[in-house]
Amino acid sequence: xxxxxxxxxxxxxxxxxxxxxxxxxxxxxxxxxxxxxxxxxxxxxxxxxxxxxxxxxxxxxxxxxxxxxxxxxxxxxxxxxxxxxxxxxxxxxxxxxxxxxxxxxxxxxxxxxxxxxxxxxxxxxxxxxxxxxxxxxxxxxxxxxxxxxxxxxxxxxxxxxxxxxxxxxxxxxxxxxxxxxxxxxxxxxxxxxxxxxxxxxxxxxxxxxxxxxxxxxxxxxxxxxxxxxxxxxxxxxxxxxxxxxxxxxxxxxxxxxxxxxxxxxxxxxxxxxxxxxxxxxxxxxxxxxxxxxxx
Ligand code: RIB
Numbered sequence: 001x002x003x004x005x006x007x008x009x010x011x012x013x014x015x016x017x018x019x020x021x022x023x024x025x026x027x028x029x030x031x032x033x034x035x036x037x038x039x040x041x042x043x044x045x046x047x048x049x050x051x052x053x054x055x056x057x058x059x060x061x062x063x064x065x066x067x068x069x070x071x072x073x074x075x076x077x078x079x080x081x082x083x084x085x086x087x088x089x090x091x092x093x094x095x096x097x098x099x100x101x102x103x104x105x106x107x108x109x110x111x112x113x114x115x116x117x118x119x120x121x122x123x124x125x126x127x128x129x130x131x132x133x134x135x136x137x138x139x140x141x142x143x144x145x146x147x148x149x150x151x152x153x154x155x156x157x158x159x160x161x162x163x164x165x166x167x168x169x170x171x172x173x174x175x176x177x178x179x180x181x182x183x184x185x186x187x188x189x190x191x192x193x194x195x196x197x198x199x200x201x202x203x204x205x206x207x208x209x210x211x212x213x214x215x216x217x218x219x220x221x222x223x224x225x226x227x228x229x230x231x232x233x234x235x236x237x238x239x240x241x242x243x244x245x246x247x248x249x250x251x252x253x254x255x256x257x258x259x260x261x262x263x264x265x266x267x268x269x270x271x272x273x274x275x276x277x278x279x280x281x282x283x284x285x286x287x288x289x290x291x292x293x294x295x
Contacts, residue, residue, distance in 0.1 A: 010043020049247025
């Protein structure tokens with residue numbers, strides 16, 4: 001390994017996924033089919049994406065219940081080569097997510113945080129060997145803020161995927177080096193007024209990356225503004241595509257890849273993730289990403 005390790009601190013959920021012709025409207029019942037469970041959770045998905053992208057050791061801090069749901073989550077992270085620091089929470093269930101995926105591959109997700117809600121500021125492991133810390137918002141906000149502040153003070157690069165959308169305390173934003181959001185999350189953080197570029201300018205973070213779905217992504221960085229079109233694929237399931245983007249982007253930056261190439265790799269990986277069912281099950285390896293980039 002050539003780079004300092006990447007630490008992902010965040011959530012792990014068992015995803016209960018049903019495919020249906022469409023996502024039900026409020027008050028509506030639709031008949032689903034193909035029920036399956038998959039390892040998921042934004043934190044664990046991003047850790048698997050980092051590990052499959054290679055280039056740096058990937059570690060993860062997570063919390064699980066002492067139950068059967070925890071087992072496939074541990075197995076998936078271990079199979080990907082993620083080194084784990086697990087807090088086992090007694091009498092609290094492992095996190096779960098209830099997901100409907102439509103025939104167009106779009107999803108609607110409800111998360112029951114369970115053990116994920118029990119992570120605390122003091123659970124952060126020593127940062128001596130860590131170069132990058134990757135965070136999301138499925139863990140308690142006070143813990144996420146404390147982790148970001150500790151890492152920033154230690155000279156670790158802090159990447160925050162501000163998902164699910166939530167307003168953020170200014171002290172958290174001040175500790176973030178790279179903020180990754182989709183358009184909805186950008187609007188929550190920067191307000192709806194003006195163009196995307198104007199929204200990006202309002203955020204007091206050195207680098208902001210906004211993912212735009214089928215329109216690709218855009219980054220405002222200290223090295224300049226970069227646009228990356230989306231790779232065209234046949235979409236099966238978009239669940240975990242954003243997490244794949246974040247994990248692969250973090251791995252590329254840990255390899256000291258420049259922004260345009262890091263965005264290309266992340267966009268290609270996210271597109272490939274959309275061609276397969278399941279969150280972690282759909283995350284491509286580095287070899288698959290490089291093959292897609294060579295096409
Ligand atoms: O981003 C996708 C993930 O969101 C799913 O795996 C689900 O567990 C929720 O955390």
